[in-house]
Amino acid sequence: MVKAAVIGASGYAGQELVRLLYHHPEAEIVYLGSRSLEGNPLSDSFRSMADSDRYRFRASNLRDAAEEANIIFLALPHGIAAGAVDKEILQKAKVIDLGADFRLRSLDAYRLWYHLDHPGGSVFDSAVYGLCELHRKAIAPARLVANPGCYTTCSILSLAPLLAEGEIDLSMPIVVDAKSGVSGAGRSPGEAFHFPECNESLKAYKVGTHRHTPEIEQELSLLAGTQVTVQFTPHLVPMNRGILVTAYCRPNGKAEALRIEELYRTFYADEPFVKILGKAEGLPETRWVRGSNRCDIGFYYDERTGLLMVIGVIDNLVKGAAGQAVQNMNIISSLPETMGLTNYAMFP
Numbered sequence: 001m002v003k004a005a006v007i008g009a010s011g012y013a014g015q016e017l018v019r020l021l022y023h024h025p026e027a028e029i030v031y032l033g034s035r036s037l038e039g040n041p042l043s044d045s046f047r048s049m050a051d052s053d054r055y056r057f058r059a060s061n062l063r064d065a066a067e068e069a070n071i072i073f074l075a076l077p078h079g080i081a082a083g084a085v086d087k088e089i090l091q092k093a094k095v096i097d098l099g100a101d102f103r104l105r106s107l108d109a110y111r112l113w114y115h116l117d118h119p120g121g122s123v124f125d126s127a128v129y130g131l132c133e134l135h136r137k138a139i140a141p142a143r144l145v146a147n148p149g150c151y152t153t154c155s156i157l158s159l160a161p162l163l164a165e166g167e168i169d170l171s172m173p174i175v176v177d178a179k180s181g182v183s184g185a186g187r188s189p190g191e192a193f194h195f196p197e198c199n200e201s202l203k204a205y206k207v208g209t210h211r212h213t214p215e216i217e218q219e220l221s222l223l224a225g226t227q228v229t230v231q232f233t234p235h236l237v238p239m240n241r242g243i244l245v246t247a248y249c250r251p252n253g254k255a256e257a258l259r260i261e262e263l264y265r266t267f268y269a270d271e272p273f274v275k276i277l278g279k280a281e282g283l284p285e286t287r288w289v290r291g292s293n294r295c296d297i298g299f300y301y302d303e304r305t306g307l308l309m310v311i312g313v314i315d316n317l318v319k320g321a322a323g324q325a326v327q328n329m330n331i332i333s334s335l336p337e338t339m340g341l342t343n344y345a346m347f348p
């Protein structure tokens with residue numbers, strides 16, 4: 001049985017972890033850390049967990065959590081885990097960090113895109129990038145897993161087969177247009193996320209500067225075996241959950257729709273959480289992955305323009321955060337990868 005701790009358990013990603021771990025047959029929640037809710041019963045603050053009154057929030061203390069848990073999930077703003085996770089903690093427990101501090105292999109890139117310093121060191125060097133579909137062999141023995149970002153998970157999964165098979169003309173950037181629901185911004189209030197500010201409106205933000213750009217480029221470059229450049233533009237959509245990515249690229253050869261579909265079906269043949277939609281099934285929609293750990297992918301090749309459009313969707317809080325973190329927990333605990341992660345889709 002996994003003894004799990006969640007630090008940052010009062011946030012959106014933290015609560016989604018609690019929801020999934022509570023129902024996981026091989027996990028026991030032993031520690032819930034929150035500064036603002038310390039001492040409160042879980043069920044007082046999260047009334048959807050009304051039958052879980054045995055849990056109480058405790059201090060947001062990583063060292064205390066490491067005494068009781070064998071897996072610690074960090075669901076904290078970036079910049080904290082970099083200085084908080086050390087060798088002593090990793091000797092006692094494995095850590096799955098939902099934040100961004102251990103995702104980029106280049107510290108210079110981290111400093112440039114996050115405008116933060118980073119201590120680096122052997123703990124940083126030991127981190128494994130936790131995109132399960134691409135790195136499960138490296139994840140299995142890891143003690144520190146860097147859970148990917150939400151936009152990045154959707155973008156990388158949507159494009160991976162094309163890059164791995166060398167199907168794309170890389171002399172020009174791949175355009176990644178992405179849209180996210182507001183829960184992607186976390187629970188802390190901010191004017192831009194206030195209901196009248198974002199409801200009934202749609203906007204692009206952090207154009208050309210979003211910190212997920214180097215993470216997407218890092219992973220696509222690894223797949224392609226050469227430097228890949230992406231033009232990434234995120235948009236805020238007035239809905240609670242969901243991410244939709246539309247990626248535009250130019251194939252090297254002629255991209256007959258059937259051959260592209262075959263390529264994707266072969267690449268993801270054994271992946272329980274990736275669903276390829278063929279022409280008959282229509283294009284992906286966020287409502288069909290809400291609450292689930294799936295990434296749905298569809299595509300359209302426009303013979304007129306010669307561009308291939310790939311469309312991917314995930315639930316940002318599940319495959320984009322807590323669900324993928326539990327998938328990583330399953331991998332590092334030698335449990336079936338889908339355990340505790342199926343039958344969660346919701347509609348409407």
Ligand SMILES: NC(=O)C1=CN([C@@H]2O[C@H](COP(=O)(O)OP(=O)(O)OC[C@H]3O[C@@H](n4cnc5c(N)ncnc54)[C@H](OP(=O)(O)O)[C@@H]3O)[C@@H](O)[C@H]2O)C=CC1
Pocket residue numbers: 007008009010011012013014033034035036037060074075076077078080098099100148149150183184185186187188316317320321
């Ligand atoms: N929301 C999403 O869709 C996704 C989020 N993530 C990542 O997961 C992490 C958590 O995100 P999310 O849940 O959205 O954010 P929230 O703002 O909802 O939650 C963050 C939590 O961290 C705690 N916290 C804030 N500041 C500090 C601090 N200085 N020291 C200790 N604890 C602190 C807060 O709890 P308290 O104040 O009670 O201690 C809060 O509950 C982030 O790194 C985010 O980037 C990743 C993918 C998707």
Ligand SMILES: CC(=O)N[C@@H](CCC(=O)OP(=O)(O)O)C(=O)O
Pocket residue numbers: 078098099100148149150151180181182183184185186234236
């Ligand atoms: C809508 C919105 O604001 N989304 C967040 C993405 C948050 C996220 O999940 O990314 P990290 O895990 O890297 O923090 C943003 O654009 O910063």
